[in-house]
Amino acid sequence: xxxxxxxxxxxxxxxxxxxxxxxxxxxxxxxxxxxxxxxxxxxxxxxxxxxxxxxxxxxxxxxxxxxxxxxxxxxxxxxxxxxxxxxxxxxxxxxxxxxxxxxxxxxxxxxxxxxxxxxxxxxxxxxxxxxxxxxxxxxxxxxxxxxxxxxxxxxxxxxxxxxxxxxxxxxxxxxxxxxx
Numbered sequence: 001x002x003x004x005x006x007x008x009x010x011x012x013x014x015x016x017x018x019x020x021x022x023x024x025x026x027x028x029x030x031x032x033x034x035x036x037x038x039x040x041x042x043x044x045x046x047x048x049x050x051x052x053x054x055x056x057x058x059x060x061x062x063x064x065x066x067x068x069x070x071x072x073x074x075x076x077x078x079x080x081x082x083x084x085x086x087x088x089x090x091x092x093x094x095x096x097x098x099x100x101x102x103x104x105x106x107x108x109x110x111x112x113x114x115x116x117x118x119x120x121x122x123x124x125x126x127x128x129x130x131x132x133x134x135x136x137x138x139x140x141x142x143x144x145x146x147x148x149x150x151x152x153x154x155x156x157x158x159x160x161x162x163x164x165x166x167x168x169x170x171x172x173x174x175x176x177x178x179x180x
Contacts, residue, residue, distance in 0.1 A: 026065055029152055034058030036145045046137035047121035050146045053114035057149055060107045067103055071096045104160070111153040118146045 037054030044050045071093070125137055 027062070029148075030058040030061035030065075032058075033061075033145060033149050036141060040139050040142045043139035044121070044137070044142045046124045047117050049117045050114075050121060050138070050142055053110070053117055054142070054145060054149060057107075057110060057114055057153070060103075060110055064100075064103055064107050067096070067100050071100055108157060111150070111157070114146065115150050115153075118150055121146075 033054045035058075037051045037058065041051045041055075042048070121138060121143065125143075
């Protein structure tokens with residue numbers, strides 16, 4: 001019995017540490033995009049919108065993280081006080097969730113626009129990519145950071161889709177158990 005409790009505490013400790021690392025990464029990357037976009041704002045002549053993409057994408061991701069933190073904290077507080085769940089609290093969660101979904105769609109559209117700009121830039125400077133340090137029309141840091149933003153954006157959206165699918169599957173399993 002004592003070993004089971006130790007294992008449980010150990011797994012909780014690992015989960016807390018790993019979730020802290022993920023949260024730190026989720027905050028650090030948008031800040032990096034923002035800083036590089038600001039510092040190298042006029043350093044990509046071939047596609048000047050790339051630095052604007054980095055700045056706005058960084059800001060949008062930070063705001064999106066803030067929105068989901070508020071939704072998560074509110075939801076956890078309501079779960080702890082499940083006995084006192086009211087229509088007012090349900091409406092708050094619904095409004096926050098709708099706002100989060102709308103904002104997520106805005107981030108997704110902005111990510112698509114930034115990806116298009118990055119692809120256009122890549123096609124323009126294709127011959128220079130063999131020697132990445134000699135990008136004449138776009139600073140390498142801006143170019144590669146935009147690539148990183150696009151890749152991380154894609155990974156983030158895939159993870160969100162997987163979470164949504166898992167949530168729907170879990171809900172349908174629970175509702176099928178209730179119907180039996």
